[in-house]
Amino acid sequence: MNARTRKDLTGYVFIAPWLLGFLTFTAWPFVRSAYLSFTRYDIVRPARWIGAANYRSLITNDDTFRNACWVTVKFASVAVPLGIVAGVSLALLLNANVRGITVYRTVFFLPSIVPTVATTAIFMWILNPKIGLVNGLLEKFGIVGPAWLTDPKWALWSLVMMGLWGVGNSMVIYLAGLKDIPTYLYEAAIVDGAGAWTRLTRVTLPMLTPVIFFNLVMGVIGTFQYFTQAYIMTKGGPEDSTRFYALYLFDRAWRYADMGYASAMAWILFIAIMAVTGLLFKTQKKWVHYGG
Amino acid sequence: MAGERVSGNLKRWIRTIVAVAMALALVGLYFAPQRATRETALRKYPNRIPVRFWHMWSAEWKDVVDHIVDQYNKSQDKYEVIALSVPGTSGDTKFLLGAMGGDPPDVMAQWNPVIPTWAEGGLLTPYEELMSPEEKALFDRDAYPIVKRIGRYKDKTYGIPIGVNANAVFYLPKALREAGIEQFPKTWEELVTDSAKMTKYDSHGQLTRLGFLPGPWAVTMALFGGGLYDFKSNQLTLDNPANLRCLESLVALRQRDGYEQVQRFQSGLNTQSFAGGWPFIAGYYAAAVDGQWRVQQLAKYAPDLEYATAPIPAPLGGAPGAGFSGGNFMVIPRSGKQKAGAWDFVKYWSGLTNPERAAQFYVDGGWLPLSDKIASAPIYKKYIHDHPQFQTFVDAVRSPDLTAQPPVAYQVFINDKVTKVEDLALRGEISPKAAVQQLSEEVHREIARRKELGYDE
Numbered sequence: 001m002n003a004r005t006r007k008d009l010t011g012y013v014f015i016a017p018w019l020l021g022f023l024t025f026t027a028w029p030f031v032r033s034a035y036l037s038f039t040r041y042d043i044v045r046p047a048r049w050i051g052a053a054n055y056r057s058l059i060t061n062d063d064t065f066r067n068a069c070w071v072t073v074k075f076a077s078v079a080v081p082l083g084i085v086a087g088v089s090l091a092l093l094l095n096a097n098v099r100g101i102t103v104y105r106t107v108f109f110l111p112s113i114v115p116t117v118a119t120t121a122i123f124m125w126i127l128n129p130k131i132g133l134v135n136g137l138l139e140k141f142g143i144v145g146p147a148w149l150t151d152p153k154w155a156l157w158s159l160v161m162m163g164l165w166g167v168g169n170s171m172v173i174y175l176a177g178l179k180d181i182p183t184y185l186y187e188a189a190i191v192d193g194a195g196a197w198t199r200l201t202r203v204t205l206p207m208l209t210p211v212i213f214f215n216l217v218m219g220v221i222g223t224f225q226y227f228t229q230a231y232i233m234t235k236g237g238p239e240d241s242t243r244f245y246a247l248y249l250f251d252r253a254w255r256y257a258d259m260g261y262a263s264a265m266a267w268i269l270f271i272a273i274m275a276v277t278g279l280l281f282k283t284q285k286k287w288v289h290y291g292g
Numbered sequence: 293m294a295g296e297r298v299s300g301n302l303k304r305w306i307r308t309i310v311a312v313a314m315a316l317a318l319v320g321l322y323f324a325p326q327r328a329t330r331e332t333a334l335r336k337y338p339n340r341i342p343v344r345f346w347h348m349w350s351a352e353w354k355d356v357v358d359h360i361v362d363q364y365n366k367s368q369d370k371y372e373v374i375a376l377s378v379p380g381t382s383g384d385t386k387f388l389l390g391a392m393g394g395d396p397p398d399v400m401a402q403w404n405p406v407i408p409t410w411a412e413g414g415l416l417t418p419y420e421e422l423m424s425p426e427e428k429a430l431f432d433r434d435a436y437p438i439v440k441r442i443g444r445y446k447d448k449t450y451g452i453p454i455g456v457n458a459n460a461v462f463y464l465p466k467a468l469r470e471a472g473i474e475q476f477p478k479t480w481e482e483l484v485t486d487s488a489k490m491t492k493y494d495s496h497g498q499l500t501r502l503g504f505l506p507g508p509w510a511v512t513m514a515l516f517g518g519g520l521y522d523f524k525s526n527q528l529t530l531d532n533p534a535n536l537r538c539l540e541s542l543v544a545l546r547q548r549d550g551y552e553q554v555q556r557f558q559s560g561l562n563t564q565s566f567a568g569g570w571p572f573i574a575g576y577y578a579a580a581v582d583g584q585w586r587v588q589q590l591a592k593y594a595p596d597l598e599y600a601t602a603p604i605p606a607p608l609g610g611a612p613g614a615g616f617s618g619g620n621f622m623v624i625p626r627s628g629k630q631k632a633g634a635w636d637f638v639k640y641w642s643g644l645t646n647p648e649r650a651a652q653f654y655v656d657g658g659w660l661p662l663s664d665k666i667a668s669a670p671i672y673k674k675y676i677h678d679h680p681q682f683q684t685f686v687d688a689v690r691s692p693d694l695t696a697q698p699p700v701a702y703q704v705f706i707n708d709k710v711t712k713v714e715d716l717a718l719r720g721e722i723s724p725k726a727a728v729q730q731l732s733e734e735v736h737r738e739i740a741r742r743k744e745l746g747y748d749e
Contacts, residue, residue, distance in 0.1 A: 040745040044413025130560030255704050
């Protein structure tokens with residue numbers, strides 16, 4: 001055994017615990033779920049090969065599946081851009097050199113470290129139409145607030161609104177991105193006579209696009225898998241208005257014991273996420289600036 | 293200088309002590325006995341055959357279950373039942389994974405609609421294989437019809453109930469008096485009419501008391517002569533005309549009270565409360581359909597509340613005494629290691645062979661009896677005497693017209709669709725007729741899909 005091989009082997013021995021875990025708990029289930037998506041499998045009985053029947057049924061014969069796709073896309077197309085706008089705006093505000101700025105940053109970041117379940121439980125009360133904080137405030141202005149979580153017209157948008165609560169996480173990344181922008185760019189812009197707005201649109205935002213792109217991709221992946229909040233708050237209702245893709249997948253897998261069908265759904269979701277992510281990567285050449 | 297050195301040394305000492313303490317705590321946590329090890333170490337009867345029992349009760353109910361288990365363990369010297377609470381839906385998942393991995397409990401108490409799926413997959417032992425002919429005869433003779441119906445699938449008994457649920461109307465006599473109603477209505481139509489008199493609004497027109505909160509459609513349809521399943525012909529009966537009549541009546545009632553109004557009113561109440569927070573206690577409902585468990589809770593949390601119970605009145609031409617029931621039942625996994633011990637424990641708890649002794653458990657849990665033998669046990673009679681409102685439920689559970697969940701493997705799917713179309717109809721989004729039609733279409737589409745995939749239905 002030569003020195004190079006020995007060195008490689010030593011490396012593999014060191015990463016063996018992770019490698020074993022990855023192969024057992026990620027790679028194997030990944031491959032297995034692909035097989036299961038072509039089977040009828042209810043956990044109880046052995047899986048039976050049925051070809052593409054699950055995929056055929058999902059695409060041609062399942063209204064709930066189609067609705068879940070639509071709900072998820074609708075949510076992602078609003079929640080992700082809104083989250084980016086809110087995150088960038090907040091980061092810009094918290095990038096200012098004012099007294100006590102670290103306290104403000106901490107305050108805005110804090111909600112994102114509160115467990116999702118706790119936040120969700122609190123929001124169920126905040127959005128309560130009768131005794132909730134939001135409708136209480138609206139009432140002071142003579143507005144009768146809606147039944148946020150039980151009205152099909154409002155339930156999805158309530159979840160979008162709640163999503164903004166955890167914007168502190170991306171805000172920190174934007175803030176790091178802002179700190180990374182070289183000051184000489186601003187100095188040059190000032191010398192060229194650029195005002196605050198021009199500096200924002202011609203220097204700050206273009207230089208921030210790699211970070212925005214990162215958050216966009218992560219946001220899309222996250223919203224396509226949106227589950228916990230809807231599971232706790234609305235269970236998919238009212239009238240299926242919050243029946244997200246992952247929620248329906250969970251129901252099929254664990255409540256209806258339909259693992260083959262759920263595996264097919266998981267693979268469709270995986271392909272959709274890959275396709276959208278690929279599309280975003282294709283577009284980045286046009287709008288993401290990597291400096292240098 | 294000397295002071296700074298002392299302070300520096302002290303800091304170093306504190307840091308070292310904290311680091312060592314944290315390291316020891318981590319090591320301690322790592323080597324702390326796991327739950328199973330602790331259970332083994334803490335077994336009261338280590339020389340007996342262990343019978344692992346999983347159940348889904350928690351909080352105050354868990355104490356009742358633990359007490360029954362203790363009593364059983366004291367009552368004989370062959371088995372030791374070891375109880376483990378696995379609450380919520382995680383119980384089902386845990387059971388499935390345990391059964392698939394060859395390590396299930398020996399017996400499990402359930403209330404979810406799992407029997408058809410689990411039985412179809414061969415995970416459960418039919419009780420016919422465990423019962424002696426005498427025990428089978430005893431069960432067939434003594435158990436109420438609904439008790440025999442709940443655990444059956446394809447002509448075999450896979451679940452023995454240890455508690456059955458029934459519904460009735462809880463009402464506030466004071467609310468009736470205030471509305472000038474002399475006695476509780478005898479028909480559904482009268483109840484609907486009278487409930488308008490008991491409904492109250494504030495000066496802004498907001499609801500402050502709902503006259504009558506009916507049960508869900510699935511619970512109510514039997515009273516109209518309908519139901520989701522015909523147990524005689526073993527057929528789904530989703531589009532039974534009586535189901536439509538029932539939904540029309542529920543929709544009319546909700547439209548009268550105002551869907552938005554009721555929704556807002558209820559959203560401010562703790563409607564999910566299983567204890568002292570039940571809105572009925574505070575007078576938010578003058579009459580409400582609910583289950584027998586409320587009687588014990590009211591005795592505990594609102595002992596001074598003046599209330600009464602009555603059977604849910606049937607509509608004219610309907611089916612008085614009919615209803616819908618679920619329950620808690622025991623299942624014994626096919627791959628369980630101690631089936632004999634499990635069956636012995638089920639017999640003990642259900643009271644099949646000693647109903648007088650088991651009556652105590654039903655009293656402790658506030659559960660309905662499984663047979664007249666339990667109901668007529670002195671201790672159970674005393675319970676009814678002390679809680680006269682309970683009698684309504686005991687009468688209800690005797691009815692041969694109580695129906696149960698459709699015994700099909702897609703029970704949960706049907707339940708979801710029933711709830712969905714009911715919600716749509718109550719909101720006025722679709723007509724009751726369209727709701728019934730949609731339900732039928734969606735369920736039959738699922739059946740067709742299952743057939744295509746090779747399921748048995």
